[in-house]
Amino acid sequence: MKKLVLSLLLLCSTSAYSQLTTLNPDTVCYQTNGSIYQVTNTPGVTYTWTVAAPGVITSGQGTNQIGVNWSAAAPGLIPNAVSVVASTAAGCNSPASNLNVLILQIIPTIQALGPFCTTNACVPVVTSPAGGVLSGTGVSGNQFCPGTAGAGTWTLTYTVTQGGCVFTATTSVVVNPTPTLSPISHN
Amino acid sequence: MKRLLLILSLLQGTVFAQCNGAQSFTLTPPPVGNQYLPGQVVTMCYTMNGYSQAGSNWIDGFDLTLGPGWANVQPATAPANCGGNASGGQWLWLLAVNTPVGLVGPGYFFDLDLNGNPANDFGDSGSCTWTFCVTLTVAQGCTPQSLAIAVTPGSDGLWGSWNSTSCDGATPFVVFNGTINPQLPSVGAISHN
Numbered sequence: 001m002k003k004l005v006l007s008l009l010l011l012c013s014t015s016a017y018s019q020l021t022t023l024n025p026d027t028v029c030y031q032t033n034g035s036i037y038q039v040t041n042t043p044g045v046t047y048t049w050t051v052a053a054p055g056v057i058t059s060g061q062g063t064n065q066i067g068v069n070w071s072a073a074a075p076g077l078i079p080n081a082v083s084v085v086a087s088t089a090a091g092c093n094s095p096a097s098n099l100n101v102l103i104l105q106i107i108p109t110i111q112a113l114g115p116f117c118t119t120n121a122c123v124p125v126v127t128s129p130a131g132g133v134l135s136g137t138g139v140s141g142n143q144f145c146p147g148t149a150g151a152g153t154w155t156l157t158y159t160v161t162q163g164g165c166v167f168t169a170t171t172s173v174v175v176n177p178t179p180t181l182s183p184i185s186h187n
Numbered sequence: 188m189k190r191l192l193l194i195l196s197l198l199q200g201t202v203f204a205q206c207n208g209a210q211s212f213t214l215t216p217p218p219v220g221n222q223y224l225p226g227q228v229v230t231m232c233y234t235m236n237g238y239s240q241a242g243s244n245w246i247d248g249f250d251l252t253l254g255p256g257w258a259n260v261q262p263a264t265a266p267a268n269c270g271g272n273a274s275g276g277q278w279l280w281l282l283a284v285n286t287p288v289g290l291v292g293p294g295y296f297f298d299l300d301l302n303g304n305p306a307n308d309f310g311d312s313g314s315c316t317w318t319f320c321v322t323l324t325v326a327q328g329c330t331p332q333s334l335a336i337a338v339t340p341g342s343d344g345l346w347g348s349w350n351s352t353s354c355d356g357a358t359p360f361v362v363f364n365g366t367i368n369p370q371l372p373s374v375g376a377i378s379h380n
Contacts, residue, residue, distance in 0.1 A: 020378040036380045045372045082379075086372035090225065092329035099377040 025077060025100035027163035028070045033058075037082050038065040039097060050083040055101075075105035108132055108160045108169040115174035116146035125156065127169075132160035144173060151177035206244055206354035207340050208237025208314070212362045222368035223334055225327045230263060231362060232320040233338050238313075242353025244342035245310030248284065248296035249319060252359060254333030256367045258326035262319075266295055269315035275299060276311065278319070286346040294338075295319050296346070310343035329369045336362040 020038060028035055039047065041064035049066050051057050054073055060066035068082070081101035086094040111126035122145035125134055134142055136156040138149025144156065158169045215230045223229060238246045246269075253260060262280035270276060276299035283292040286306045296305035311317075325334065342354035 019380055021380075022376040022378045024376070026379045034380075038378050039374045039376075042372060047374070082377055084374055084377060086374045088370070088372050090327060090329070092369050092371050094372040094374050097374040097377055099379065 025102040026082070027102045027104050027165070028073070029163070029165035030073075030075050030103055030105035031071050032165075033069045033071050035068045035070055035101075036065065037068060037084075037099065039084055039086075040064065042086065045086045045088060048085050048087060052078050052081040052101075055081060070101065070103060073101075073103045075103045077102050102163075104163050104165050106160050106162060106165070106167040108158045108167050110134075110156060110158045110169050110171040112171055113144065113173055114146075115176055116144075117176050118147050118149075118151055118178045120146045120175075122146075122148075125158075127158045129160060132158050134158050138173075138175070146173075146175040149173070149175050151175050205356050205358060206239040206241050206342060207358070207360070208235050208239070208316075210235050210338070210340075210360045212338075212360075214363060218363065218365050220368070221365035222331070223325045223365065224368055224370065225325055227325045229323045229325070230320055231323055231336055232264070232318060233360075233362065234316060234318040235340055236316045238315075238340075239354070240312075240314060242344060242351030244344040244349060244351050244354035245312045245347075246297065246317065246340060247310035247343040247345070247347040248291065248294055248305055248341050249317070250291040250294040250339040250341060250357075251321065252335070252337040252339065253293075253323070254335035256326055256328070256332035256334040257323050257336075259324040260293055261322045261324075262295070263322050264318070264320040266311075266317040266319045267315070268311060269317065270312040274312060275301065276308075277301065278311070279303070279305065281305070284346065286341075288345060291339075291341065291346060297343075306346060307348050308343070309349055310347055325367055328367060329371065331366040331369055334363060334365050334367060338362060 046062055047064050049061055051068055056069045058067040058069050078101045080098040082099040083096045085096050109128050122143040125142055125144050137154045138145050154173045156171050156173055160167045211234050213232045265278040276297055278295045279298050281292050281296050283290050284296050284306050297311040298305045299308040337359035339357050339359045341357045343349040344351040345355050345357055
């Protein structure tokens, strides 16, 4: 039992660290919070972090790991957005280690379409940027099929995923029912 | 007597530019990678085996030249009196001696007339093995400052009251030419989620 617990602890620990990467720049999703930055810890050393405004250090200053809130940052590349210097008790400093941060924002679009009748054929849905996924009632690939969707107002969603960030656009499509005629009566 | 020896040596054409015997040293503890750590205490022992006494010059002192990385130097063991106690004189640890050719020191200098001034008398007569030790302390700091150590033996014709220039070619003997290892911390690449 004791060995099992130890194994689980090791797995959890490995998993936590395996989520970190040294890729530069760090891609941060626009208007998100909760970025974590870390360097290898050396006992007896103090770490002084600097974060480019409007980034805000939310935790860990002085330690080897900090949390940063980038939610106020505009989209784009921030050179040397995160820097850290290690200092010994004797006051000797290391050279700074720097990391660029890319605040990533993508604005997907779906060109408006419709209204349709249920008898209309499938139509292509124009989206941008390429590479996203179109979903919703009546969607087949990159097409919207009114007949499949049926009468009603439907929401189409176009989802673009990049750098771990997810961006979406939606549009509503109206599909009108096909009028039905009674048989022609006559005298 | 000393003047007589000088005249004889000049007549023989025996003028030495270098009068020092074989020199050697020990550093305890030895450096690591040619470096010492801030605050580390090092004992340096220096030995000179023999002195040519050209022009009847006698050894008058051992001048230490230290790099700025050394914060402190203290005497540990003085050289033995080669002329013997009967001839008088003693080896003194002095931080500075005002010699005819300028200030020297710190180091060990021979004071024959026991007046505290090695510059106004003769040196330690004879050709012996002189050994002395000093204790050096590495400065605290974050830069790899020089920890150079050199010992310059000087004759009484140079630093004392003897009037022969036969041993004036005082050449520094380099004991150590390393630096402080400031042990700067290092940070690797920043990792992130």
